[in-house]
Amino acid sequence: MSVRYLEDFEIGQTFGSGRLVVEAKAIKQFAAEFDPQPFHLDEQAARETVFRGLAASGWHTTALTMRLLVESDFRPAGGIVGASFDELRWPKPVRPGDELRVESEVLEVKASKSKPELGFVKVRVTTLNQAGEAVQIYIGNLMVPRRVRA
């Protein structure tokens, strides 16, 4: 699959991804480094919290989602570069053993007003678990180069 310039994106296009299993060990390792709170670090301690059991840090989920996106067929020329996000939420916790995949849908395509060589693609990125439940939804505005004209 070749890379796509701004002109190659259209509203309604969708892109899938590979799959990735989140192990308890990885949840705890990420948390120890970046989000050391009981519900991300230890099964026993997590039971007494709002999560009622071990759950991945939301920032672990955003990072794993990026990994799946980078390896998917969603390939803007110049790479996946997020300028801003309109929303981000985690409707359900990611649990040990969950298998994640990503679905992306193009919501908007527009040229930059200030930079003729650039544009923006607004995309809804949904991360789903093995039961098809959304564990993360965000809407991102990506910077995408326009096709260079001769």
Add this chain to the structure above:
Amino acid sequence: MSVRYLEDFEIGQTFGSGRLVVEAKAIKQFAAEFDPQPFHLDEQAARETVFRGLAASGWHTTALTMRLLVESDFRPAGGIVGASFDELRWPKPVRPGDELRVESEVLEVKASKSKPELGFVKVRVTTLNQAGEAVQIYIGNLMVPRRVRA
């Protein structure tokens, strides 16, 4: 500093954090695991990209911000649990050697309509570099327990 319940938060409260230096090695390690794109992996390759040099993955910055937040005086009872985010952006790249710190400001405090024991605190979290420039800004809605009444 003791933990804070919903009733202990007020609009306009601000919280600082410690500081943390982001080394090139950490930028590349995070990228290799979660965001393997040239501008996050290799100085030379990064020069030819929109970043014009090595830059941290934005998801690395969100993760480091969480680390600084968890270790700061911003201590909601029950932990820092993000329900949703209204916006997230990265106004400037994080470069190797940057020293980051976080400033949080409470924007809104409200009780949950459906759950009497819970509420939400809307907070703007700004991550700054050593020059005082914002490298990341997000507005998050955190779930915070209400004080238990006897």
